[in-house]
Amino acid sequence: MATQAENLNDNLFLEHFMANHGLFEAAVQIVSEPESRSLFGKDILLLLTILLQYRKYESENPFVIKLSILDNEMALTGIAMIMSNILAEFNRNYAESQKEQEGESSWWNSVGTMIGNMFIGDEEKRRLLTLDDSILIVFYETIHLNRNFISTLTHAATDCAQINSTFTDLSSISLDQQNQANPDSMRLLNPLSISSNKTTSQNNPNLPNSEITFVENPPDNLMVIFLQACSSVLHQTKIESTNIYDTTKLFMLILQCISEDQYANSLLHDPNLVYSVFLYKAKLRHRKIAMEKEPASRPLASSILDLMIEFIQSHLMKNFPFELYIMSVGIIQRLLCYQKKYRIRLDFNWQNLWNSLISLIKFITSCESALISKGHNIFILYSKIIVILNIFITFGDTFLPNAETYDYLYYDIMRMRQVFDNLLSLLNRYVSSADHKEYAVKVYNQMCNVKSIIFHFTPRIDAWSTANHIPSLTEQQVLEIVRTNYDSLTLKLEDDLDQYERYQENPQNSTFFTNLIKQIMSDARNQLSNLSKFDQINVLALTNSTNY
Numbered sequence: 001m002a003t004q005a006e007n008l009n010d011n012l013f014l015e016h017f018m019a020n021h022g023l024f025e026a027a028v029q030i031v032s033e034p035e036s037r038s039l040f041g042k043d044i045l046l047l048l049t050i051l052l053q054y055r056k057y058e059s060e061n062p063f064v065i066k067l068s069i070l071d072n073e074m075a076l077t078g079i080a081m082i083m084s085n086i087l088a089e090f091n092r093n094y095a096e097s098q099k100e101q102e103g104e105s106s107w108w109n110s111v112g113t114m115i116g117n118m119f120i121g122d123e124e125k126r127r128l129l130t131l132d133d134s135i136l137i138v139f140y141e142t143i144h145l146n147r148n149f150i151s152t153l154t155h156a157a158t159d160c161a162q163i164n165s166t167f168t169d170l171s172s173i174s175l176d177q178q179n180q181a182n183p184d185s186m187r188l189l190n191p192l193s194i195s196s197n198k199t200t201s202q203n204n205p206n207l208p209n210s211e212i213t214f215v216e217n218p219p220d221n222l223m224v225i226f227l228q229a230c231s232s233v234l235h236q237t238k239i240e241s242t243n244i245y246d247t248t249k250l251f252m253l254i255l256q257c258i259s260e261d262q263y264a265n266s267l268l269h270d271p272n273l274v275y276s277v278f279l280y281k282a283k284l285r286h287r288k289i290a291m292e293k294e295p296a297s298r299p300l301a302s303s304i305l306d307l308m309i310e311f312i313q314s315h316l317m318k319n320f321p322f323e324l325y326i327m328s329v330g331i332i333q334r335l336l337c338y339q340k341k342y343r344i345r346l347d348f349n350w351q352n353l354w355n356s357l358i359s360l361i362k363f364i365t366s367c368e369s370a371l372i373s374k375g376h377n378i379f380i381l382y383s384k385i386i387v388i389l390n391i392f393i394t395f396g397d398t399f400l401p402n403a404e405t406y407d408y409l410y411y412d413i414m415r416m417r418q419v420f421d422n423l424l425s426l427l428n429r430y431v432s433s434a435d436h437k438e439y440a441v442k443v444y445n446q447m448c449n450v451k452s453i454i455f456h457f458t459p460r461i462d463a464w465s466t467a468n469h470i471p472s473l474t475e476q477q478v479l480e481i482v483r484t485n486y487d488s489l490t491l492k493l494e495d496d497l498d499q500y501e502r503y504q505e506n507p508q509n510s511t512f513f514t515n516l517i518k519q520i521m522s523d524a525r526n527q528l529s530n531l532s533k534f535d536q537i538n539v540l541a542l543t544n545s546t547n548y
Contacts, residue, residue: 008517014054023051024066031078041082042135046524049134052141053517057510068145076142080152080222083139087229088220090131094232098280130243131233134520136250137513139226143257144505150264153223154273154300224275227303230255234311235280245321246516252327255304256503259334268301268335269344277303282314301335302348308332312356316363322376325360329384330500336391337498339399347401354392354412357385362419365426372436379430379439382423386446389413390494393449410453410482411475414461417454424451448492456489457482 005011017023027044030036051063070076142149230251236244258264267273274297308328315321332353339346364371364378371378396406413420424447430440461481465473473481505513 008050008053008514008521009055009058011054014051017051018054018062021062024063028070028072028075031082032072032074033078037078037082041078042086042132045079045082045138046132046134046520048141049137049520050517052138053513057506064141064145067141070146071148073148076146076149076152077155079138079142080149080155083135084220084222084225086132086135087222087225091225091228091232094235131229131247133243133247133250133516134524136247136254137516137520140250140254140257143254143261144503147261147263150258150261150267153226153258153264154221154267221275223300224277226254227277227279227300227307231279231307231310234307234314235282243519245324246512246519248321248324249327249512250516252324252331253503253509255307255331256327256334259304259331259338260503262338265301265335265338268304269299269338269342269346271299273300274298275300275303279303279306279310281310284314299346301339301346305332305335305348305353309352309356312360316360318370320367320371320376322371322374322381326381326384329357329360329381329388333384333388333391333500336388336399337500340391340395340498343398345399345401350392350400350405351408351412354389354409355416357388358412358416358419361385361423362416365419365422368426377436377439379436379443382443383439383446386443386450387494387497390446390449391497393453393491394494394497407479407482410457411479413450413453414457414478414482417458420447420450420454423447446494449494452489452491457485460485 008014027048030040030044048063048067052061052067054061054063056064233244233247233251258268276295276297277300278295308331311328312325315324338344361382364381368378392400392406392409396409397403400406400409424444427440427444427447430436431444461473461478464477464481465471470477
């Protein structure tokens with residue numbers, strides 16, 4: 001009924017649903033209980049996707065209000081578990097597809113894949129490698145509306161059914177006793193207390209060694225699985241497809257909302273909450289990829305930064321996704337503002353970030369005419385990049401890991417000074433013209449510290465090179481010149497570097513969500529029409545069995 005009308009807001013059934021206040025409570029009950037969640041969890045999220053979007057920009061949507069104040073921990077954890085399972089399945093399917101493409105599968109797996117391909121058509125393969133946007137919309141809405149949901153991002157949640165049970169008789173602790181302690185049969189596991197190949201008997205001496213074993217790796221939390229899924233989507237560098245672009249944008253919007261929330265940032269930067277997140281890297285001509293089989297455990301903020309850096313490096317293309325670059329640079333800025341504010345010294349390869357941002361400046365400058373002809377205001381992106389560099393220049397000593405890292409910031413600016421010289425030449429042209437003059441003047445003024453660094457160190461490097469008859473200086477020689485000439489360098493204290501425009505869905509993305517929900521409803525109608533009569537009877541039978 002919720003998907004019958006092509007235009008969501010024309011569906012009169014939904015008006016009835018808006019007045020039926022028991023429908024939301026029923027959905028909460030379904031996602032809270034393991035059995036009903038396993039049967040109808042995905043369908044409930046699809047229904048919530050539709051109901052949350054109904055006339056949300058025209059009137060007060062009661063489902064939006066109820067979701068924003070939901071504080072039922074079991075329901076929120078249940079929603080997180082549904083999302084985790086769906087995203088984890090997508091991750092597995094994508095990983096298998098990558099193994100097939102790269103020939104990493106074993107001989108036996110190759111035979112199995114060949115036999116499987118006989119029964120699975122190309123359309124089915126595409127479906128398995130396509131992420132359901134309705135899941136991401138519910139993720140986005142829950143993160144955007146409900147701050148209580150933030151805490152579920154780093155909880156490792158698993159159903160009891162997911163525990164690999166090899167026991168025949170539990171004399172000390174029975175399942176009934178476990179269920180009495182937790183009536184919903186849901187276990188919230190702290191990933192920090194579980195290591196690989198560790199049995200529960202090691203944590204509980206009352207259990208024999210042979211009775212219960214956890215799976216080899218501890219259960220991942222929603223945030224880890226989400227970042228891996230995001231990496232899988234970003235790994236597909238050709239995002240001309242509307243579906244891939246929309247999915248990528250949803251990921252970016254979710255990360256933007258997370259990076260704006262102070263409590264979420266405290267979890268992302270907590271040095272005691274470290275996770276191993278596998279991130280894909282695109283094959284590019286100018287770099288060699290050394291894939292880590294077991295990535296190091298780090299705070300989640302490091303993984304998000306790596307994800308944004310990978311996006312910046314891998315999508316410098318003719319069909320430049322300008323909007324996504326604005327969002328990715330904005331996410332980086334938000335994380336840095338939190339680190340600056342609380343003086344968090346994240347152990348991270350900051351040079352990788354600086355080089356990526358400078359390479360982005362170089363690309364935009366070289367494609368200036370083409371980008372402007374497409375209606376992109378490149379000066380907005382320039383401004384965001386320069387603001388990030390100014391945060392490092394002005395306040396880097398308060399949150400970078402050590403003084404040596406701060407030295408490398410100046411080294412990279414000097415090493416890539418030709419990029420900044422070209423940018424200044426471009427800005428000079430637009431400052432004296434009518435087109436984009438206001439934006440060009442703003443960026444030109446923001447370049448004050450970068451210009452000061454280049455103008456200060458260039459003559460000193462040249463003088464040292466001439467005096468020592470060394471035309472090409474090494475990295476360490478340049479760093480030594482930088483260290484010995486800090487005292488005479490004058491920098492400007494930029495205002496409002498840690499200020500950014502907070503995210504607002506309406507009107508920025510109202511059209512995006514309106515068009516996306518139309519596509520989701522169309523896909524849902526197609527799936528329902530493909531259900532056979534037998535399948536529909538089975539669904540009704542399952543529904544009746546859970547009611548009694």
